[in-house]
Amino acid sequence: MQKPASYRPSMSRRWWLQHQHFVLYMLREATVVPLVFFAGCMIAGLWALNSGAEAWVSWQAFMANPLVILINLLTLAASLFHAATFFPLMPRVMPIRIGAKTLPVNAIVGGMWAVVAIIAIALVAYFIWRA
Amino acid sequence: MSQTKSIRVQRYLPEQEPEPFWQNYEVPFDESTSILDALNYIKDELDNTLSYRWSCRMAICGSCGVMVNGIPKLGCKTFLREYGTRVDISALAHFPVERDLVVDMDIFMEHLEAVKPYIIDKSKGRPTGESDTYRQTPAQMARYHQFSNCINCGLCYAACPQFGLNNQFLGPAAITLAQRYNLDNRDKGKRERMAALSEHDGVWSCTFVGFCSTVCPKHVDPAAAVNQGKIEAAKYTLINLLNG
Ligand code: SF4
Ligand code: FES
Numbered sequence: 001m002q003k004p005a006s007y008r009p010s011m012s013r014r015w016w017l018q019h020q021h022f023v024l025y026m027l028r029e030a031t032v033v034p035l036v037f038f039a040g041c042m043i044a045g046l047w048a049l050n051s052g053a054e055a056w057v058s059w060q061a062f063m064a065n066p067l068v069i070l071i072n073l074l075t076l077a078a079s080l081f082h083a084a085t086f087f088p089l090m091p092r093v094m095p096i097r098i099g100a101k102t103l104p105v106n107a108i109v110g111g112m113w114a115v116v117a118i119i120a121i122a123l124v125a126y127f128i129w130r131a
Numbered sequence: 132m133s134q135t136k137s138i139r140v141q142r143y144l145p146e147q148e149p150e151p152f153w154q155n156y157e158v159p160f161d162e163s164t165s166i167l168d169a170l171n172y173i174k175d176e177l178d179n180t181l182s183y184r185w186s187c188r189m190a191i192c193g194s195c196g197v198m199v200n201g202i203p204k205l206g207c208k209t210f211l212r213e214y215g216t217r218v219d220i221s222a223l224a225h226f227p228v229e230r231d232l233v234v235d236m237d238i239f240m241e242h243l244e245a246v247k248p249y250i251i252d253k254s255k256g257r258p259t260g261e262s263d264t265y266r267q268t269p270a271q272m273a274r275y276h277q278f279s280n281c282i283n284c285g286l287c288y289a290a291c292p293q294f295g296l297n298n299q300f301l302g303p304a305a306i307t308l309a310q311r312y313n314l315d316n317r318d319k320g321k322r323e324r325m326a327a328l329s330e331h332d333g334v335w336s337c338t339f340v341g342f343c344s345t346v347c348p349k350h351v352d353p354a355a356a357v358n359q360g361k362i363e364a365a366k367y368t369l370i371n372l373l374n375g
Binding site: 016022 | 151222224228229352354
């Protein structure tokens with residue numbers, strides 16, 4: 001059967017500005033940018049550690065630069081935002097079932113934040129104890 | 132019904148105009164007037180050239196999907212009272228438009244077929260019918276039940292930018308239906324479905340935008356199904372790799 005003539009709508013390049021849901025999605029995806037910077041810092045740190053005292057000291061100075069600290073604070077905020085958007089998806093993708101019942105979403109999301117909090121507190125406590 | 136609302140409908144009449152155009156209609160409404168009621172009013176009272184699809188008017192048949200102010204909606208489940216002065220109705224996004232609000236859904240049907248959405252069981256011991264039937268406990272049914280509520284309305288495809296960019300992507304509802312059968316204890320056909328699901332145009336085209344689940348009128352949560360499918364596809368690919 002011959003198909004009738006049809007009109008094919010095309011997607012505008014600004015499609016993601018048309019709904020708040022899409023804007024938040026793009027923001028979530030954009031959190032990878034500061035994260036790449038942080039990963040670069042860590043790799044540079046490892047390289048500096050391996051290259052001797054001088055390189056290590058200059059890497060430390062670089063990390064103490066207010067601008068670098070600011071960017072890394074942004075990275076932290078971006079990562080927390082990413083986690084906040086991602087955690088509620090976990091119980092939907094990997095539902096935990098006990099018999100015919102599914103574990104409530106809030107319990108799983110709350111559990112994940114609890115794990116984040118415990119690790120953060122443990123790390124801070126460790127560094128305070130070392131210092 | 133003393134109040135009226137002005138509604139803009141996107142028209143497409145290929146024998147008159149090569150491009151779609153907007154047309155205004157003044158429609159009386161009250162608390163219970165749905166978008167579909169408004170379209171029916173236009174068709175019956177104002178302009179019988181308007182084309183659109185509908186059947187059940189109770190969110191079951193899935194045929195009345197349209198964009199209202201750019202968001203995919205079921206015409207029969209969406210009410211004029213929810214909107215202010217702007218009510219723009221256009222054809223479901225990402226599908227070719229044949230006429231006014233009528234879209235060509237063939238590509239959607241092809242994707243649904245591609246995942247073999249039926250129980251596949253070629254095992255020797257399978258029930259023969261009559262008194263010999265499958266058994267399923269409530270717990271077994273709970274695993275897939277939500278995914279079986281899909282009415283194939285296609286709203287999730289109109290919400291999906293990945294399908295908009297590449298209509299070869301199997302898309303939310305088809306992958307959900309695959310997952311619905313993969314999770315069914317009566318089904319033994321998972322291997323047959325995994326090949327299509329594991330391709331690039333299968334689950335991996337999804338970047339978890341998640342708007343499909345927001346617009347779904349039956350709370351199917353296709354985004355969850357697609358991402359469950361990613362776990363299955365990863366397992367399938369790994370096992371195939373190990374088996375050589
Ligand atoms: S998953 Fe929801 S939105 Fe998509 S076709 Fe099915 S009922 Fe419609
Ligand atoms: S008319 Fe059937 S779903 Fe709207």
